[in-house]
Amino acid sequence: MIYRIGTTYLPVKNVKDSATWYRTVLGAKQNYIDESKAILELANQSIFLVRVQDSQNANFFDWDGKEHFSLTFEVNGLEALKELHEKCSNQGVHVGEIENRGHPGRNFVFSDLNGNLFDVWSELSPDYKKRYDV
Structure with a gap:
């Protein structure tokens, strides 16, 4: 049985700028960041901001x-x-x-x-x- 959705992955162009936006605007907590991804806590979930090409x-x-x-x-x-x-x-x-x-x-x-x-x-x-x- 599935109990919950544990992680949501969101495509972003700039990981650092996006992580700052999620922290500032939505109150997310940042747990990890590098050039290709950031791991945030938001609304009792893990949110991965994943760097993508172009404008996905x-x-x-x-x-x-x-x-x-x-x-x-x-x-x-x-x-x-x-x-x-x-x-x-x-x-x-x-x-x-x-x-x-x-x-x-x-x-x-x-x-x-x-x-x-x-x-x-x-x-x-x-x-x-x-x-x-x-």
């Missing part, structure tokens, strides 16, 4: 041709979502509007220095809340 990113295009994120971060409630949205905006991060997608909670999309898109959702999963007593 983790996004994909859906059947409608829309570029799509591959990860959704969860925050604890609408106020936390608004605070993160404002913090990212104030730091010059490219952020989308806070959206109502017709399901519980609200979302917004932002991108890192490399164009990797991420979604943020204002609802923590019930299992996570129970497990971590949130």
Whole structure:
């Protein structure tokens, strides 16, 4: 049985600049860095920033041709979502509007220095809340 996703790998052009961005903007903890990769802790996961050639990113295009994120971060409630949205905006991060997608909670999309898109959702999963007593 699979218990969790342990590591996420993200393509980046410049490992040092990207690691600094993740630490500064998202509060990641850096555990290791060299010329080809950085290992970060973020949202109870290991995130590997891996140096790539050219302009690769983790996004994909859906059947409608829309570029799509591959990860959704969860925050604890609408106020936390608004605070993160404002913090990212104030730091010059490219952020989308806070959206109502017709399901519980609200979302917004932002991108890192490399164009990797991420979604943020204002609802923590019930299992996570129970497990971590949130």
